[in-house]
Amino acid sequence: MTDLRRDPLxxxxxxxxxxGASRRAGIGYAVARRLAAYGASVFVHHFGPHDAAQPWGADxxxxxxxxxxxxxxxxxxxxxxxxxxxxxxxxxxxxxxxxAALAAFGRLDVLVCxxxxxxxxxxxxxxxxxxxxxxxxVNARASILLASSLAxxxxxxxxIFLTSGQDQGPMRDEVAYAASKGxxxxxxxxxxxxxxxxxITVNTVNPGPVDTGYAPPDAHAAVAARFPGGRWxxxxxxxxxxxxxxTDEAAWVTGQVINTEGGFRRS
Numbered sequence: 001m002t003d004l005r006r007d008p009l010x011x012x013x014x015x016x017x018x019x020g021a022s023r024r025a026g027i028g029y030a031v032a033r034r035l036a037a038y039g040a041s042v043f044v045h046h047f048g049p050h051d052a053a054q055p056w057g058a059d060x061x062x063x064x065x066x067x068x069x070x071x072x073x074x075x076x077x078x079x080x081x082x083x084x085x086x087x088x089x090x091x092x093x094x095x096x097x098x099x100a101a102l103a104a105f106g107r108l109d110v111l112v113c114x115x116x117x118x119x120x121x122x123x124x125x126x127x128x129x130x131x132x133x134x135x136x137x138v139n140a141r142a143s144i145l146l147a148s149s150l151a152x153x154x155x156x157x158x159x160i161f162l163t164s165g166q167d168q169g170p171m172r173d174e175v176a177y178a179a180s181k182g183x184x185x186x187x188x189x190x191x192x193x194x195x196x197x198x199x200i201t202v203n204t205v206n207p208g209p210v211d212t213g214y215a216p217p218d219a220h221a222a223v224a225a226r227f228p229g230g231r232w233x234x235x236x237x238x239x240x241x242x243x244x245x246x247t248d249e250a251a252w253v254t255g256q257v258i259n260t261e262g263g264f265r266r267s
Contacts (some may be wrong), residue, residue, distance in 0.1 A: 030110050135179070164181040
């Protein structure tokens, strides 16, 4: 008979790797805290130089503030947090991060590919090979290589990619970003099929417009007005879905691209 009661710590004893968790205002941080609150040990990847080069800047508290916040959310007495900085745009970056997680915990059950290169993009007329390759390397290639490293462990496991809203409508002046993020939604069904027999699910989440501090005031107000509730998504909105996809409750969900946009209206 099926037990309908929910385990309050459904990820107890498991290890999750969350990439791109460099800022407490970001989705990666919210995801890492959710997974910790569900009982998991968490390996946090960060790369502050990317944020430092953007208008929004790096977290003023640095990586230690991010790690402290995730540690504070730990729910299982046997769980812990480890972290490292790495440029996932390098060919060996993804493997080094997975190897470090395995060295720290001895296993890896959940992979959340939250890293993203944004900025330095533009319309078609301003693109060059370097812009396209730079976005591809971080957003698409690194995510696929990370998934490959998890798959090599033999499963079972969970892979969760983060895409964007490029399949819901145009993203003007973000050609390189939209192309690289679109690759993840396109490859989801293929990877899910390949890894299904190992018990590894692969899903992709489009978090919709989330207020991570990047939008200037005029754009912030314009976007907020397009939500039925009059507010942007908050980092914990997609984090709740992502954390659920990491649990056994989501074992029958794979190969899906899930939009969690709070009713955002594009027209």
